[in-house]
Amino acid sequence: MEAGITKQTRKITKRRRIKKELAAGWNKFKSILNAMDDGVCLLSGNYDIEYINPVLEREFGPVNGRKCYEYFNGGREICQWCRNNDVLAGEPVYWKWHSAKTDKTYSIHDTSVVTGKGFSRLKLFHDVTDQEYIKKILKNYQKELRSLAAELSIVEERERRSVAADIHDNIGQSLAAAKIKLGLLKQSQLPLGVTGNIDQIAMFIDEAINYTQSLITNLSLPTLNDVDFSEALEWLCNQFQERHRIPISFEKQMEIAPIKDETRVILFKCVRELLNNIVKHSNAGKARVTVGKYEITVEDDGVGFDITQLKKKFGSAGGFGLFSVRERLHHLGGHMTIKSSRGNGTLIALKAWRQ
Ligand SMILES: Nc1ncnc2c1ncn2[C@@H]1O[C@H](COP(=O)(O)OP(=O)(O)O)[C@@H](O)[C@H]1O
Ligand SMILES: [Mg+2]
Incomplete structure (x- = not known):
């Protein structure tokens, strides 16, 4: 009898000690959570809020016995996206959430922990509003940059055409007129020795005319509006081949899908x-340049380059040339x-642009 009572007392003492230790552990845990910069809450499997730290209380107010979906979302029902069961079964869940109440975006880490009462959900709220804001601004800048890069192509093209037209209409016409007048002069009675000079002047004028003509050709793209676009690309290949003495073959595998003038100018550039x-x-x-329905590839058998080095040096696309090609293409949806x-060697493919 005596021995039975002693055993019972020992059991009670042990239970009290464990309870005390648990309480001490929980208090220690709580003091850490209380001091955190991020929001923290503990939820039961029944969506009761067992604990919130001061950060959350400051942002969302006192709990007043509300369930988590009422407290955070002002809802009457369990949130549709809630993964309560998964989390309690031991699968941590991460997501981003924008609170209409605080107008802030949080990255949430939802995981299960063992507390004195069994399993609870520990939810960490990390405020990423500024990061999201900066991301949004960067995205907008990127979008603007893309359309600027594309616009630049169009404006440059217009300017080149206008300079070419100017040279043709003014310098070209004047040179042609000078040549005609010189021809007439040569037919008239001239003092000895002048004819030789006239021939020389005519030769200089011819040179100037040839030079202005090649200048005009270089400045103005083939009229991309009416010429078949593939033909324009072939013309470009021939131009490069003649000027730089590199054999450049052109292959049209398929008719390129119909595209707008703006798209043509950008792809051409x-x-x-x-x-x-x-x-x-x-x-x-x-x-070699190959044209398909929605793809143009440009390849060479040259020295090639290390793309990873390029990324380190200039960002993901390379120098400004490749960067602007990439941005212009993004602007076209490709x-x-x-x-x-x-x-x-190198193979670069331009793909899947919009019309
Ligand atoms: N076809 C190529 N063959 C070898 N290297 C190339 C080729 N195209 C691009 N590169 C490399 O990529 C770099 C970036 O190209 P780009 O963005 O057009 O800038 P840039 O031509 O002004 O140097 C080049 O400096 C060169 O090192
Ligand atoms: Mg370049």
Whole structure:
């Protein structure tokens, strides 16, 4: 009898000690949560709020016995997206949530913990409003940059055409008129020795006319509006081939899908930049431009380059040339892919633009 009572007393003492230790542990845990900069709450499996730290209380107010969906979302029902069961089953869940009440965006880490009462959900609220805001601003800047890059192409194109037209209408016409007058002068009676000079002047004028004509050709793209776009690209390849003495083959695998004038100008300039790069950097023996319905590839068998080095140096696309090709293409809803490695040539594909 005596021994039975002693055993009972020992059991009670042990239970009290464990309870005390648990309470001490919980108090310690709570003091850590209380001091955190992030919001923290503990929820029961029944959506009761067992604890919130001062950060959350400051932002969302006192709990007053409300369930979590009432307290955080002002709802009467369990939130549709709630993963209560998954979390309690041991699967941590992360998501981003914008609170209409605080007008802040939180990154939430929802996980299960063992408390004195069994399993609870521990929810951490990390305020990412500023990060999200900066991300949004950056995205807007990027969008503006893209449309600026595209607009730049159009404006540059217009300017080049207008300079070409100016040269043609003024210098070109004056030179042509001078040549006609000189021809007439040569037919008249002239003092000895003047004819030779006239021939020389005519030769200089011819040179100037040839030079202005090639200037006009270089300045104005083939009229992209009416010429078949593939033909314009072929013309470009021929121009590069003649000027830089690199064999550039052109292949039309399929008729390119119909595109707007603006798109044509942008794609044309992108291909021209890629051909310029081949001339400038590749030391290639040959190059090829291939046209498909929604894809143009420009490849060479030159020295190639290390794309990862380029990314480190200039960001994800390379120097300004490749950067502007990428941005212009994004503006058209498409994208650029680069395959290149040292010694193995380069293949750049422009893909999936909108019309
Ligand atoms: N076809 C190519 N072959 C070899 N290297 C290339 C080729 N195209 C681009 N590159 C490399 O990528 C870099 C970035 O190109 P780009 O963005 O057009 O800038 P930039 O031509 O002004 O240097 C080049 O400096 C060059 O090192
Ligand atoms: Mg370049």
